[in-house]
Amino acid sequence: MKLPQSVRNLTSVIGASIALISLLIILFLFSISALFDIGSSYLGIFIYIALPMVLVLGLILIPVGIIKEKNRLKKYPDEVHVKDWPVIDFNQPTVRNASIIFVAGTICFLILSAIGSYEAFHLTESDEFCGKLCHQVMEPEYTAYQESAHERVGCVECHVGSGAGWYVKSKMSGLYQVYSVLFDKYPRPIETPIHSLRPARETCEECHWTEKFYARKINTKKSYLADENTTEWDIHLMMKTSATYSAQGLQEGIHWHINPDIKIEYRAVDEGRDSIPWVRYTNLKTGEVKVYRDEAVAMPDSDIETVELRTMDCIDCHNRPSHNYLSPANFIDDYITSGEISRELPDIKVVAMDALSTEYPTVDSAMNGIDAYAKEYYEIMYPEVLKEQKELYDRALEAIKTGYRKNIFPVMKVNWTVYPNHLGHLETTGCYRCHNDRHETAKGEIISRDCNLCHDILAQGTADQLAFGTSASPLEFEHPIDINEKWRTTFCSDCHFSLY
Ligand code: HEC
Ligand code: HEC
Ligand code: HEC
Ligand code: HEC
Ligand code: HEC
Ligand code: HEC
Numbered sequence: 065m066k067l068p069q070s071v072r073n074l075t076s077v078i079g080a081s082i083a084l085i086s087l088l089i090i091l092f093l094f095s096i097s098a099l100f101d102i103g104s105s106y107l108g109i110f111i112y113i114a115l116p117m118v119l120v121l122g123l124i125l126i127p128v129g130i131i132k133e134k135n136r137l138k139k140y141p142d143e144v145h146v147k148d149w150p151v152i153d154f155n156q157p158t159v160r161n162a163s164i165i166f167v168a169g170t171i172c173f174l175i176l177s178a179i180g181s182y183e184a185f186h187l188t189e190s191d192e193f194c195g196k197l198c199h200q201v202m203e204p205e206y207t208a209y210q211e212s213a214h215e216r217v218g219c220v221e222c223h224v225g226s227g228a229g230w231y232v233k234s235k236m237s238g239l240y241q242v243y244s245v246l247f248d249k250y251p252r253p254i255e256t257p258i259h260s261l262r263p264a265r266e267t268c269e270e271c272h273w274t275e276k277f278y279a280r281k282i283n284t285k286k287s288y289l290a291d292e293n294t295t296e297w298d299i300h301l302m303m304k305t306s307a308t309y310s311a312q313g314l315q316e317g318i319h320w321h322i323n324p325d326i327k328i329e330y331r332a333v334d335e336g337r338d339s340i341p342w343v344r345y346t347n348l349k350t351g352e353v354k355v356y357r358d359e360a361v362a363m364p365d366s367d368i369e370t371v372e373l374r375t376m377d378c379i380d381c382h383n384r385p386s387h388n389y390l391s392p393a394n395f396i397d398d399y400i401t402s403g404e405i406s407r408e409l410p411d412i413k414v415v416a417m418d419a420l421s422t423e424y425p426t427v428d429s430a431m432n433g434i435d436a437y438a439k440e441y442y443e444i445m446y447p448e449v450l451k452e453q454k455e456l457y458d459r460a461l462e463a464i465k466t467g468y469r470k471n472i473f474p475v476m477k478v479n480w481t482v483y484p485n486h487l488g489h490l491e492t493t494g495c496y497r498c499h500n501d502r503h504e505t506a507k508g509e510i511i512s513r514d515c516n517l518c519h520d521i522l523a524q525g526t527a528d529q530l531a532f533g534t535s536a537s538p539l540e541f542e543h544p545i546d547i548n549e550k551w552r553t554t555f556c557s558d559c560h561f562s563l564y
Contacts, residue, residue, distance in 0.1 A: 493557050
């Protein structure tokens with residue numbers, strides 16, 4: 065087939081070959097993944113992103129070569145006479161052929177790249193892509209996500225908005241992320257809070273809306289003490305999520321903060337929003353305004369004005385809706401409750417907590433360290449366990465190690481202390497960041513820490529000696545072990561954050 069002379073140059077031929085070869089590979093991989101249904105995101109990244117980039121590079125080389133060749137031919141007019149502008153004369157077979165190839169090629173390419181971009185779009189929006197491709201970087205978030213109530217909610221539903229603007233924004237930051245992963249420039253742990261996170265209005269409220277009434281909820285917790293018999297300690301809390309009766313809506317209770325008629329703003333001194341010296345309450349209906357100051361956080365007024373003013377939304381309490389890392393005390397308690405870790409093994413919680421209190425550099429060293437610690441402990445203290453209860457022992461250790469792998473990620477330096485959960489106050493300051501009796505208005509009103517403000521204790525005690533109360537007369541809190549009533553004056557998290 066005859067083509068214009070300028071096409072016959074090395075650069076264009078190389079470009080055409082590159083384009084053709086990558087197109088063939090794309091078609092080949094595509095048919096494999098379609099026929100055998102083995103399309104993983106790794107293959108996808110080749111089919112839809114890497115190879116098309118090579119293909120486009122090849123295509124670009126073709127005109128580059130042509131232009132270079134034309135210039136060369138112009139310099140040596142003896143070889144052939146070239147006009148300044150090409151004459152498109154369809155009577156010439158070379159021009160006709162070239163045009164047909166060009167038009168047909170462009171149409172094919174446009175169709176293919178439309179399909180390709182569509183697939184690339186899907187691919188980069190998939191949970192697999194977000195959670196698995198940068199395996200090591202996203203492993204903690206992805207693992208915790210799979211344990212959460214939102215496992216079926218795509219990463220992009222919370223992290224990327226709909227619409228082209230968000231798409232471009234997220235892919236731009238995505239490019240930077242790919243760069244930082246390739247060149248090992250990303251922070252460990254990954255920074256949080258995420259300032260570019262979509263506002264809760266656009267994420268959470270798509271599925272849970274503020275006006276919705278959530279009935280009060282009973283939260284039954286089983287904890288176990290670190291003693292020989294792993295004594296069970298139960299507590300049943302009636303969480304006052306909303307008002308007593310649905311007809312009263314969000315007038316009182318925990319979700320009162322998100323009542324559309326109310327706005328709560330605050331300023332935090334630190335990045336993690338843990339230390340909050342200034343809170344402002346505005347009633348949008350009556351116009352009432354109250355400003356609370358915590359004098360214990362030393363910061364002059366002029367400096368407070370300079371830090372970010374944040375309007376409270378879902379994320380200020382539910383900051384770990386899908387990536388919640390449990391503390392060892394919590395996940396070990398869960399495994400004891402489920403029976404995976406048997407209370408028949410003496411001292412089992414003590415051993416688990418001690419083994420988990422060491423900081424290990426890698427998961428492998430943690431697995432070995434936990435095994436070694438437990439074996440040595442039982443060899444010295446209860447050698448009969450390793451002989452007579454070997455099966456229970458093996459199962460318990462498997463659970464302890466699984467718990468570690470699901471909640472502690474040494475390489476990314478992630479654990480429950482790094483991303484504290486603000487929902488509660490036992491292990492982190494959580495609600496007590498504001499509800500600590502210290503935030504005061506000029507009139508002396510405080511944000512209360514009264515134990516019955518947020519929940520009523522309906523039952524508490526050891527499993528065989530449970531004391532009962534009612535919502536009308538809730539029980540007074542009793543700490544499972546004697547700590548001289550210190551819980552009245554200090555925060556629970558002062559001890560529980562670092563218990564283990
Ligand atoms: C239900 C909503 C939701 C879903 C679904 C979700 N995330 Fe998140 N993600 C959040 C919130 C909220 C934060 C913390 C934001 C903050 O504190 O500013 C977060 C934080 C993160 C962080 C920052 C580090 C950290 O732990 O704080 C990463 C990385 C992340 N998410 C990745 C993912 C990946 C990957 C997926 C899907 C496998 C996913 N997220 C799914 C809501 C979600
Ligand atoms: C695409 C829909 C969707 C989005 C977006 C979403 N959720 Fe959910 N959420 C659900 C579903 C479904 C459940 C499970 C309900 C159940 O298990 O009863 C749930 C459960 C919950 C629960 C109760 C279960 C638990 O973990 O204790 C909370 C709290 C919650 N969501 C908060 C949030 C917050 C905060 C956000 C925003 C960051 C959010 N959700 C975004 C659908 C969504
Ligand atoms: C940013 C500060 C802040 C945080 C964090 C915070 N609150 Fe509040 N909360 C307030 C303010 C301000 C009030 C109003 C105090 C008043 O005027 O009595 C309030 C009032 C309440 C009330 C009483 C509402 C009523 O009138 O019935 C409950 C219940 C409550 N909060 C629960 C919680 C819980 C649970 C958490 C943690 C998950 C929490 N709060 C975290 C600022 C905060
Ligand atoms: C002041 C803190 C606070 C804010 C703000 C807040 N929540 Fe909650 N929410 C709670 C607490 C505390 C619970 C009870 C948790 C428990 O006991 O498991 C709860 C429970 C829930 C539940 C579970 C209800 C059930 O019956 O299982 C959902 C869903 C939920 N919140 C969604 C939201 C959404 C969506 C927003 C934002 C529009 C929001 N919350 C704002 C503190 C808060
Ligand atoms: C501002 C609201 C608020 C106040 C005030 C408050 N709590 Fe809580 N409390 C919570 C929330 C929220 C949780 C977490 C529920 C969950 O884990 O879903 C919680 C959990 C608990 C638990 C269960 C802990 C666990 O995980 O086993 C106990 C016990 C408890 N509170 C006791 C108290 C005592 C005692 C006081 C008074 C000194 C108090 N609370 C004051 C909101 C509050
Ligand atoms: C002075 C330190 C201290 C303070 C303050 C404190 N605790 Fe504890 N708490 C302990 C110790 C020590 C244990 C025993 C741990 C064990 O045996 O596993 C314990 C055990 C518990 C347990 C049962 C086991 C577990 O780890 O879950 C609960 C529930 C508990 N505390 C709740 C609270 C609550 C709620 C508050 C705040 C109102 C609080 N504690 C304040 C030191 C403290």
